[in-house]
Amino acid sequence: MKRFSLLFQELDRSTATLDKVAALKRYYADASPADAAWATYFLAGGKPRQVVKTAELRVLAREVAQIPEWLFEEAYQAVGDLAETIALVLPTHSDAGSLSLAERVRERVLADQVPAEDCANRDTLSPTLPPGGREQQVRIDAGLAEWIEQRLLPLKSLDETERAKLIRSYWNELDTTGRFLLTKLIGGGFRVGVSKLLVQRSLAEHAGVDPKRIAERMMGFTDGTRSPTANEFLRIIRAENSSTTNANSESENGASIDASREPNEALSEPTEVNGQPYPFFLAHQIPFALAAFDEKLGPPSDWIVEWKYDGIRAQIVKRSDRVFIWSRGEELMTDRFPEIVEQANALPNGMVLDGEILVWKEGAAQPAPFALLQQRIGRKTLTKKVLADAPVVFMAYDVLENEQRDLRQFVQRERRVILEKLLSQFATKYLLSPNIAGQAWQDLETLRSESRVRGVEGFMLKHRDAAYGTGRTKADGTWWKWKIDPMTIDCVLIYAQAGHGRRASLYTDYTFAVWSRAPRDAAEAQQVIDNIADGKPVPEGAMTDVLQLVPFAKAYSGLTDEEFKRVDAIIRKNTINKFGPVRSVKPSLVFELGFEGINESTRHKSGIAVRFPRMLRIRDDKPIHEANSLSDLRSMLLGENIA
Amino acid sequence: MTTTDLIVLRAEGLYCAAGDFFIDPWRPVSRAVITHAHADHARSGHSRYLAHVKSEGILRTRIGADIALQTLEYGESISINNVNVSLHPAGHVLGSAQVRVENEGRVWVASGDYKVAPDATCVPFEPVRCDTFITESTFGLPVYRWRDDAEVFAEINTWWAENRDANRPTMLACYSFGKAQRILSGLDSSIGPVIVHGAVDPLNRAYRAAGVALPETKLVSEVTDKADINRALVLCPPSASASTWANRFKNASVGFASGWMQLRGRRRMGGYDRGFVLSDHADWPGLQSAIKATHASRVIVTHGYEAVMTRWLTEQGLEAGSFKTEYGDDAKESTHDAS
Numbered sequence: 011m012k013r014f015s016l017l018f019q020e021l022d023r024s025t026a027t028l029d030k031v032a033a034l035k036r037y038y039a040d041a042s043p044a045d046a047a048w049a050t051y052f053l054a055g056g057k058p059r060q061v062v063k064t065a066e067l068r069v070l071a072r073e074v075a076q077i078p079e080w081l082f083e084e085a086y087q088a089v090g091d092l093a094e095t096i097a098l099v100l101p102t103h104s105d106a107g108s109l110s111l112a113e114r115v116r117e118r119v120l121a122d123q124v125p126a127e128d129c130a131n132r133d134t135l136s137p138t139l140p141p142g143g144r145e146q147q148v149r150i151d152a153g154l155a156e157w158i159e160q161r162l163l164p165l166k167s168l169d170e171t172e173r174a175k176l177i178r179s180y181w182n183e184l185d186t187t188g189r190f191l192l193t194k195l196i197g198g199g200f201r202v203g204v205s206k207l208l209v210q211r212s213l214a215e216h217a218g219v220d221p222k223r224i225a226e227r228m229m230g231f232t233d234g235t236r237s238p239t240a241n242e243f244l245r246i247i248r249a250e251n252s253s254t255t256n257a258n259s260e261s262e263n264g265a266s267i268d269a270s271r272e273p274n275e276a277l278s279e280p281t282e283v284n285g286q287p288y289p290f291f292l293a294h295q296i297p298f299a300l301a302a303f304d305e306k307l308g309p310p311s312d313w314i315v316e317w318k319y320d321g322i323r324a325q326i327v328k329r330s331d332r333v334f335i336w337s338r339g340e341e342l343m344t345d346r347f348p349e350i351v352e353q354a355n356a357l358p359n360g361m362v363l364d365g366e367i368l369v370w371k372e373g374a375a376q377p378a379p380f381a382l383l384q385q386r387i388g389r390k391t392l393t394k395k396v397l398a399d400a401p402v403v404f405m406a407y408d409v410l411e412n413e414q415r416d417l418r419q420f421v422q423r424e425r426r427v428i429l430e431k432l433l434s435q436f437a438t439k440y441l442l443s444p445n446i447a448g449q450a451w452q453d454l455e456t457l458r459s460e461s462r463v464r465g466v467e468g469f470m471l472k473h474r475d476a477a478y479g480t481g482r483t484k485a486d487g488t489w490w491k492w493k494i495d496p497m498t499i500d501c502v503l504i505y506a507q508a509g510h511g512r513r514a515s516l517y518t519d520y521t522f523a524v525w526s527r528a529p530r531d532a533a534e535a536q537q538v539i540d541n542i543a544d545g546k547p548v549p550e551g552a553m554t555d556v557l558q559l560v561p562f563a564k565a566y567s568g569l570t571d572e573e574f575k576r577v578d579a580i581i582r583k584n585t586i587n588k589f590g591p592v593r594s595v596k597p598s599l600v601f602e603l604g605f606e607g608i609n610e611s612t613r614h615k616s617g618i619a620v621r622f623p624r625m626l627r628i629r630d631d632k633p634i635h636e637a638n639s640l641s642d643l644r645s646m647l648l649g650e651n652i653a
Numbered sequence: 654m655t656t657t658d659l660i661v662l663r664a665e666g667l668y669c670a671a672g673d674f675f676i677d678p679w680r681p682v683s684r685a686v687i688t689h690a691h692a693d694h695a696r697s698g699h700s701r702y703l704a705h706v707k708s709e710g711i712l713r714t715r716i717g718a719d720i721a722l723q724t725l726e727y728g729e730s731i732s733i734n735n736v737n738v739s740l741h742p743a744g745h746v747l748g749s750a751q752v753r754v755e756n757e758g759r760v761w762v763a764s765g766d767y768k769v770a771p772d773a774t775c776v777p778f779e780p781v782r783c784d785t786f787i788t789e790s791t792f793g794l795p796v797y798r799w800r801d802d803a804e805v806f807a808e809i810n811t812w813w814a815e816n817r818d819a820n821r822p823t824m825l826a827c828y829s830f831g832k833a834q835r836i837l838s839g840l841d842s843s844i845g846p847v848i849v850h851g852a853v854d855p856l857n858r859a860y861r862a863a864g865v866a867l868p869e870t871k872l873v874s875e876v877t878d879k880a881d882i883n884r885a886l887v888l889c890p891p892s893a894s895a896s897t898w899a900n901r902f903k904n905a906s907v908g909f910a911s912g913w914m915q916l917r918g919r920r921r922m923g924g925y926d927r928g929f930v931l932s933d934h935a936d937w938p939g940l941q942s943a944i945k946a947t948h949a950s951r952v953i954v955t956h957g958y959e960a961v962m963t964r965w966l967t968e969q970g971l972e973a974g975s976f977k978t979e980y981g982d983d984a985k986e987s988t989h990d991a992s
Contacts, residue, residue: 022917023927077795078968084961085796090918098796098915203921512921571922 013040014049014154015187021053021202030204034212038247044155047243050213052195054206055339056232058158061166062173062196064092070174071096074181087591090514093197097190100181159237162196206232207481217247222480225289233342285334285342287325288362288410288418292338292482293470293489303451307490310454312474314422315446317466318491319405320380320607321368322387326404326440328354328361329414335367346387349397350404356438360414363429364478365406365443372401376465380621381609406433407443407470410478418478422487425478461494467606468493496604496622497646499524500629500637502559503599504542506581507592509566517581517593518574519566520625522603523559524616525639530557535635543586543596553640560640562616565603568625577628600629600637608646618643659754659761660787662976667763667787671756672736674703676763679979686738688765689749690715691830693980703731705740708748710859711830727776743767744778745933746831747860753781762947763787766980768932769939770799773838774831774865778935780946787976788944790957791934792912793965799912799936805929806839812908812927814844817884822905824887826894826925829853831933832910833888834860834867842868846881850889850898873901912936944971956980 020033034053038046072082077099089095152161161180165173177196181189194200210228214221227246231238298306307313324343327334333354335344344351347367368377369386378400386392386400409429410418417425426445433442446469448454454469461468469492476487501522509518529535538557541548548558569577577599584596604626611619618640660669666678666685674684681698688694690704690711697716704712706724713720725731727750730739740750745766752763762783769778809825816823827833829852837857840847849857849870857867876882887902894907909925912932920928935943944952944966951972954962959975966973 023920025924025926075795081795081961081965084958085794088794089796089916094917095796098798102798102800510918512918514916514918516922 011154011157011184011188011191012151013037014045015185015191017049018191018202019187021204025203027208030208031212031215034204034209035216038213038216042153042155043240043243045153047238047240048154048158050209050228050243050246051232051238052200053202053204054209054228054232056238057234058163058195058237059166059234060197061162062177064197066170066173067096067177067193067196068092070177071099074178075099075101083590087508088515090508090510090512093190093193093200096193097186100186100189102186155240157192158195162192163237165196213247217249219247219250222289223250225480226286229286229289230336230340230342232340235342284329285327285332287327287334287336287340288416288478289480290323290325290338290364291479291486291489293491294482294484296471296490296492300451300455307451307471310448310451314426314472314474315448315454316407316443316470316472317446317461317464318468318470318493319366319368319377319443320465320467321366321377321383321405324365324367324404325410326350326354326361326363326365326406327411328357329359331359346392347402348392349402350440353404353439356436357432357440358413358436360411361432362409362411363404363406363440364408364410365404365440367402368405369400370403370441377403379465379607379609381607381619403439403441405441405443408478421475421477422472423474458492458494467491496606496626497608497620498602498604498626499643499646500600500632501563501603502597502634502637503577503581503595503601504559504561504597505592505594513574516574517578518569519564520577520601521561522563522565522601522623523561523597524643525635525637526553526556526558526560527641528639529635532633532635539597539634542594545586559597560616562614562618562640562643563603563605563620563623565601565623565625568604569628573628597634600632600634602626602629608643610647616640616643618647659756659759659785660763662978666978667976669736669754669756672733672738672754674733674736674738675699676752677765677978677980684733686752687712688743688752688763689746691746691766694765703733703738705748705750707863708750710862711748711856714855714859727779741781742776742779744769744772744775747775747834747863747865749775751781753783759784761785761787762949764789764943766791766934767943768935769943770802772802772835772933774834774860774867778943780943783947783949785951785953786944786947786949787953787955788940788962789934789980790940790954790959790962792932792936793940793954793958793962795937797912797915797932797936798938799930799932802835802839802931805910805931806836809836809839809908809910809929810841810844812906813840813886816906817845820883822883822885822887822902824889824894824899824902824905824907825910825929826889826891826907827910827931828933829890830856832931833857834865835933836888836910836931837867837870838865840868840886845884845886846871846876848873848876848882848885848887850887850893852890852893853888 017033017037021030024030024033037049041049068082072079082095082099085099086092086095089098161176165176168176180192184192210221210224214224217224224246231242231246323338325336327336333344333351334342335347335350337343350367367383369382370377382400383402386396386402389396406429409425409432410416412428412432417428430442433440446454446457448457458468471490471492473487479486501524503520504523505521506517507519508514509516534557538559542559549556553560580599581593581595584598585593586596587594603623605620605623607621609619610617613619659671660667660676665675665680665682667676669676674686675682676686677688677694678685678699679696683700685699685702687702687704687708690708692715695712695716700721702712702720702722704722704724706726709722709724712722725740727740727742730737735756737755739753741753743749743751743765745768749765749767751765751767754761760783762781764787766789767778771777813823825836827836833849833853834857837847847868847870849872851872854870854872857870861867882902887905889899891909893899899905906926908927908929909923910929910931912930912934913919914928915930940962952966954973954975955978963973963975
């Protein structure tokens, strides 16, 4: 744990990529394969199932620290991270140091002729070291794998008392950073400002293997349903030429079977079906305006243009009569979509498709809104009703493997031909993402303006001669997202809450409201604001009659640090009331909020739910009575444009 | 607050009516007792000042050479309008003092800023028995627990040595008065030269004049060998670390020494390469042990986490309240002044 703790500290305090890579390489040079496997798993975003509920951890930490609940919550508000709060409130070994300072204070007090019994209860004011705290320190440091496998994972099956006893002894054994990490790991994963790409790059340099190959071998490695092993780690970093198989043909046309998928050289269990997906190729937001398309992109005929669907990106892997469905986050979601698994029956083995999972009802002209798919993912059990209410389809748009051949170096148009052939040859219910034709970019722009009505998010542009790249790279060609502009609304900030992590102690999470109807004039709006500031209740009556501010969305992104600081100061000055961590704020700020979709919602007072809301800008120029109203949101719901 | 309280809060600051004087007032008054020379406690414009003898140099430099200033040694007492006033070590910075006020058998102590951990550059905190203790609470949350200075200094020295070996300057931002000198006292000057910003230098001189031993320091203008820049540790105020002044230290690794660096979010928000947890204020256990050691039955909490400390102390069975002061401009937010 000490070595991993050191790595964490090095990664956490550096902002330079080079330093981080160097720190990771030092770690990989030191760590055992079993420890390195877990470190890689966590750093690359792996999240094991939570072994202890956070509520249980909170209670335990309060007990050990001997502080009441309210004080723990105050501390959490200031810190903004639960594991860090726990690590910091627990008495530390160096508290022994400050206690000894207190001893010094006591001596002086004694010298001041204070009766000794007065000092005896001094400790009631300060937390004491848990018994045995010091003895525990001499224990030999266990490695990360041992910590996880021998100590943390078994916690789950213990009863609460046993579990509490063990966690206390673990906390006791570790320093503050160790406790922070342990608590993060118990709670299920953590972020340290290291991207998966950076981990792969470090592993590649450590092992002397192409980073793309590392990325491939790591696919599915962080899937939460299983534990990483030393053997898997060794397979990831294995030298490329350790295989005598077709390494040459691979480099010649780049389209042979990936050598790492050869069962005879893989260290993985030979009986296991290799269900690994390929690294997803990710698209970029198009960074220039329509007017520049001809110059920057050439004619539309150079591009394969498809609708950009608003579903779940997925790879369907079919090998040895088994089907695997992988999310872009490299989670296995096979069980979630039995329809898609069944429909894969018609397809051949040794095949990997890339596409989008959508809810699409029988006979509908377009896919259902994402909200429906989201609801379905949220269901624990897939009842007949759920399957009937939210039936899914797979919209295929790429083929990455066919007849056990890696096709990623084939260019887009070649892969498209293979995909079309495949889908028509094996009568499957998988849909083929249609190619959209347009003579000029302007024609496509006209079509793009229909996106919302068609239930899509705009276009994807894929160069006809581009290979299928790895991650968000542009080396092998580019996929562009040509998205529709977000819907926007001008709304009023009414509640604020402090953020987390680096934004702790700064009010960055806001709740926004619109007018229940358009105010008659500035004076009417001002009256409502004054009533709110004075804590007067809203008069009885329908929302359409009685003017009021109706909350409809929360957002916490889109502003710069400077803007957040400014808004934070305004919030502090205009606070009306505090409810726990939330402040109600006298309405004074208008924001332009952008969002991707809008749906009816019975769960919200406004009757409306918006998707991906974020702040586009602060509308200092906009008087508060000119903010939008609920009827404006309702017209958006009906697909109308508001001025 | 009843009118019989020895010290009350007035618009100008903490006021002792019996003696007709203020403690660290933030508006001009006729008589001010100053706990220490930090700008938020020692303001200009008062007719008469009373402070510890080791605060004199810095007070005169900062407020004016011609201020009407009377000084006391620690433990020495004087009578102001029949109220007994004495100063006692607060362990915060050079010359920092708690103010003990005694009148008609009652004893009140105003802490000013204090820390209980030892510091080679100032006299350590001494608890003073009193009925009512007015305490600061800058770090009044149980997440603030300081490590021994020796550990932090070792980290700073290791970081400095690593930077020197990598041929890049080491720039450490910290408060110029108190923190800078405390760090200087912990530096291993065999690693390389120490350069200080122009804001730090006069304070070093004041410390040396007061008999505090500090390692040799240079202003950047006094550096003759350019190679020294990349071997040096540079001490400067936080505002300078991001200014054009800092441009001359190309590729410097920049650190910040402050109690606020205890929180990971703060470290990341500041964008410093390194954050060192080093504070001139008492940590949570320090506040508790200091309060306990005074044996005060009543505690009045000032600047910091007043509400939290007040509630905590009340739950511990003490009579606790708070004064809304103007020390440290919202200590919870400030990373510069109250560190």
